[in-house]
Amino acid sequence: MLVVMRQGATEEEIRGVVRAIEARGFKAHPIPGAQRTAIGITGNRGAVDRPAFESLPGVFEVIPVTHAYKLVSREVKPEDTVVRVGDVLVGGREFVIAAGPCAVESLEQTLTVARGVKAAGARLLRGGAFKPRTSPYAFQGLGEEGLRILAAAREETGLPVVTEALDTDGVDLVERYADCIQVGARNMQNFSLLRRCGRASKPVLLKRGLAATLEEFLMSAEYVLAEGNYQVILCERGVRTFSDFSRNTLDLAVVPAVKVLSHLPILVDPSHGTGRRDKVAPMSRGAAAVGADGIIVEVHHDPDAALSDGPQSITPDAFAALVGELRQIAPVLGRSL
Numbered sequence: 001m002l003v004v005m006r007q008g009a010t011e012e013e014i015r016g017v018v019r020a021i022e023a024r025g026f027k028a029h030p031i032p033g034a035q036r037t038a039i040g041i042t043g044n045r046g047a048v049d050r051p052a053f054e055s056l057p058g059v060f061e062v063i064p065v066t067h068a069y070k071l072v073s074r075e076v077k078p079e080d081t082v083v084r085v086g087d088v089l090v091g092g093r094e095f096v097i098a099a100g101p102c103a104v105e106s107l108e109q110t111l112t113v114a115r116g117v118k119a120a121g122a123r124l125l126r127g128g129a130f131k132p133r134t135s136p137y138a139f140q141g142l143g144e145e146g147l148r149i150l151a152a153a154r155e156e157t158g159l160p161v162v163t164e165a166l167d168t169d170g171v172d173l174v175e176r177y178a179d180c181i182q183v184g185a186r187n188m189q190n191f192s193l194l195r196r197c198g199r200a201s202k203p204v205l206l207k208r209g210l211a212a213t214l215e216e217f218l219m220s221a222e223y224v225l226a227e228g229n230y231q232v233i234l235c236e237r238g239v240r241t242f243s244d245f246s247r248n249t250l251d252l253a254v255v256p257a258v259k260v261l262s263h264l265p266i267l268v269d270p271s272h273g274t275g276r277r278d279k280v281a282p283m284s285r286g287a288a289a290v291g292a293d294g295i296i297v298e299v300h301h302d303p304d305a306a307l308s309d310g311p312q313s314i315t316p317d318a319f320a321a322l323v324g325e326l327r328q329i330a331p332v333l334g335r336s337l
């Protein structure tokens with residue numbers, strides 16, 4: 001249920017509605033909009049007493065939210081959400097590029113890649129300190145030492161850092177060192193992790209699960225918002241299909257679908273989405289064309305020696321060429337880069 005306030009409703013009237021919601025044991029989520037404030041209600045099991053809310057001062061209307069997800073829905077918030085990662089705004093006019101290695105391997109490797117992507121025009125630095133690997137014998141990441149390296153790379157380049165937390169303890173650490181907490185595809189339905197991210201002080205980059213429908217994807221984001229963290233960026237990173245010419249099938253069609261149903265920004269990950277280096281640039285161009293808010297790309301200065309995801313990593317030079325192409329495409333779509 002959504003309580004829509006009149007244009008010009010006072011702070012006191014908004015507080016009155018919040019108190020009325022909380023008095024019934026529900027949770028109130030005030031969502032300021034360009035025209036007026038709406039207040040989402042969650043935590044109710046059955047129907048909400050609509051007339052009681054409709055008669056409160058300052059209330060314009062009370063409308064049921066038709067989708068199972070509420071707070072992530074455009075019904076609840078018609079305006080696009082802009083998420084702030086460090087000093088970078090995701091979901092605004094800028095087409096934002098996040099780039100960096102799949103995994104933090106060493107200080108030298110991370111600084112080399114970070115300098116390269118920064119020079120080419122990346123706005124955010126990505127890199128995993130905790131890696132979700134298919135094999136328990138594969139490189140698992142440097143852990144907290146990796147987070148320290150990322151923080152050092154931010155110190156030098158000024159790029160805010162996005163990095164994955166694999167579990168709730170990991171969020172404590174990532175929150176301390178990084179600017180944005182990544183929830184990986186394999187963890188998209190790790191509900192305790194999502195709830196913990198919902199109580200985090202940093203924005204969340206939520207990757208779509210390998211076999212997740214759009215509704216499941218949005219429901220996972222709902223877990224984070226329901227706990228009070230409204231700073232969520234979605235990320236399409238490919239899903240499993242029978243198609244065998246790429247590692248995953250990058251579902252670019254989900255981008256315009258998300259834009260209709262949700263106000264949250266969405267990035268595209270052409271690296272995991274294809275698994276092949278030669279497909280990263282074409283799918284990045286496609287991502288810009290379909291209206292993504294940016295991309296997140298794996299870059300390594302020596303991809304064949306990378307400890308993870310070398311086959312899909314591009315060099316800093318190839319990345320610079322890609323950014324050059326995107327700089328030509330972005331203005332056509334009304335975006336800056």
Ligand code: PEP
Pocket residue numbers: 102128132183184185186207237272
């Ligand atoms: C990653 O970003 O390196 C990663 C492991 O991504 P995903 O969770 O999408 O596989």
Ligand code: MN
Pocket residue numbers: 102103272298308309
């Ligand atoms: Mn990777």
